[in-house]
Amino acid sequence: MSNSRRVSYFYDAEIGNYHYGQGHPMKPHRVRMTHNLVVNYGLYRKMEVFRPRLCSPTAMTRFHSDDYINFLRVITPDNMQEYIRQLQRFNVGEDCPVFDGLFEFCQLYTSGSIGGAARLNENRADIVINWAGGLHHAKKAEASGFCYVNDCVLAILELLKRHERVLYIDIDIHHGDGVEEAFYATNRVMTVSFHKFGEYFPGTGDVLDIGYADGKNYAINFPLNDGMDDAAYQSIFRPVIGKVMELFAPGAVVLQCGADSLSGDRLGCFNLSIKGHADCVEFVRTFNIPMLVLGGGGYTLRNVPRCWTYETSVLTGEDVKDELPFNDYFEYFGPDYRLHLPVSNLENLNSSEYLERTKLQLLNILKEVEPVPGTQIQTGQVESQLHPQIGMPVLGDHNNDNSHMEEDDPDKRAPAPAAMV
Numbered sequence: 100m101s102n103s104r105r106v107s108y109f110y111d112a113e114i115g116n117y118h119y120g121q122g123h124p125m126k127p128h129r130v131r132m133t134h135n136l137v138v139n140y141g142l143y144r145k146m147e148v149f150r151p152r153l154c155s156p157t158a159m160t161r162f163h164s165d166d167y168i169n170f171l172r173v174i175t176p177d178n179m180q181e182y183i184r185q186l187q188r189f190n191v192g193e194d195c196p197v198f199d200g201l202f203e204f205c206q207l208y209t210s211g212s213i214g215g216a217a218r219l220n221e222n223r224a225d226i227v228i229n230w231a232g233g234l235h236h237a238k239k240a241e242a243s244g245f246c247y248v249n250d251c252v253l254a255i256l257e258l259l260k261r262h263e264r265v266l267y268i269d270i271d272i273h274h275g276d277g278v279e280e281a282f283y284a285t286n287r288v289m290t291v292s293f294h295k296f297g298e299y300f301p302g303t304g305d306v307l308d309i310g311y312a313d314g315k316n317y318a319i320n321f322p323l324n325d326g327m328d329d330a331a332y333q334s335i336f337r338p339v340i341g342k343v344m345e346l347f348a349p350g351a352v353v354l355q356c357g358a359d360s361l362s363g364d365r366l367g368c369f370n371l372s373i374k375g376h377a378d379c380v381e382f383v384r385t386f387n388i389p390m391l392v393l394g395g396g397g398y399t400l401r402n403v404p405r406c407w408t409y410e411t412s413v414l415t416g417e418d419v420k421d422e423l424p425f426n427d428y429f430e431y432f433g434p435d436y437r438l439h440l441p442v443s444n445l446e447n448l449n450s451s452e453y454l455e456r457t458k459l460q461l462l463n464i465l466k467e468v469e470p471v472p473g474t475q476i477q478t479g480q481v482e483s484q485l486h487p488q489i490g491m492p493v494l495g496d497h498n499n500d501n502s503h504m505e506e507d508d509p510d511k512r513a514p515a516p517a518a519m520v
């Protein structure tokens with residue numbers, strides 16, 4: 100298998116200037132720290148750096164409601180008092196605070212994801228990385244879990260212009276609820292989330308939540324207990340994703356790489372090493388499918404840049420030394436100044452029996468998935484044959500934009516990708 104993929108990488112230094120507020124666990128400058136490590140390891144030279152035009156508010160309303168996006172545009176710390184009712188209605192103010200530049204922040208990370216998806220659609224890259232993205236909790240008209248605009252959903256909508264089926268995989272410790280909800284009733288997007296479940300935010304993601312109507316069996320949830328370690332995670336991730344790839348045969352994949360599933364995370368309770376986390380990235384990469392890789396959660400500041408830098412090296416196929424290069428944030432990485440982290444002695448509360456049973460339960464749900472739905476699309480006339488998105492104008496508002504609507508390459512519809520492992 101070829102080792103070299105065309106990797107594009109979104110970075111905008113502005114992203115690190117935003118602050119959710121004093122003491123808030125979300126720190127946008129973890130992306131700047133990641134970038135600094137990426138540069139100092141020389142990985143930057145292995146990728147094409149891109150900065151798309153800022154996405155318009157209208158582009159955000161492909162998923163979000165107009166009134167919610169208008170609210171995000173106007174709200175500031177200074178005028179909050181005039182918007183008490185809307186703050187409540189849109190769940191902004193507490194977990195999701197108002198801060199200076201909130202809307203520009205949303206525009207920046209969302210541009211990376213939509214622009215990245217467009218880049219994949221245009222075949223200008225095989226893999227696109229946006230560590231500032233992955234804000235998977237945001238809903239159509241509601242902020243949630245530090246997320247305001249759901250760039251994952253918007254990127255998937257962009258990919259659906261070009262691809263019949265898109266796969267979303269979420270390895271953040273929290274359930275990818277916003278993305279699941281957006282595509283719960285369609286079989287064109289399969290969402291697969293591995294997450295801590297039970298008295299834990301956001302509370303959704305039961306194994307029995309499998310999708311609705313046309314989307315039935317196209318939402319896959321693996322609920323987990325505290326202490327997931329590398330071996331346990333690999334024992335479920337690889338077989339489930341392997342089966343999904345075989346049956347669903349996506350044209351593109353979006354991988355949300357929330358780093359709060361790492362050992363020692365401030366809000367998380369898993370025990371993954373960076374290598375264990377990155378094994379998921381590595382595995383998905385082997386399928387040779389256009390891939391959009393996003394960030395997400397991650398609240399122990401010194402660990403997130405390590406994880407995403409290592410995953411950048413995995414995606415570019417470049418080895419990196421464990422010894423950290425000197426960088427602008429060197430003091431954060433003491434006392435050992437190494438890339439990889441030891442895991443803790445946290446007990447894994449997921450028994451092998453539980454993992455095996457749940458894995459089989461999910462494989463049984465996947466058996467109901469008709470292998471490669473929609474192959475009739477090969478005759479052309481893409482638009483008329485696509486299954487309509489329930490309640491979502493996926494294609495309708497972009498009829499003037501022919502560039503993504505051309506007849507797809509029939510090779511892309513092959514029942515199984517050539518590189519299937």
Ligand SMILES: [Zn+2]
Pocket residue numbers: 271272273357359395396397
């Ligand atoms: Zn999370």
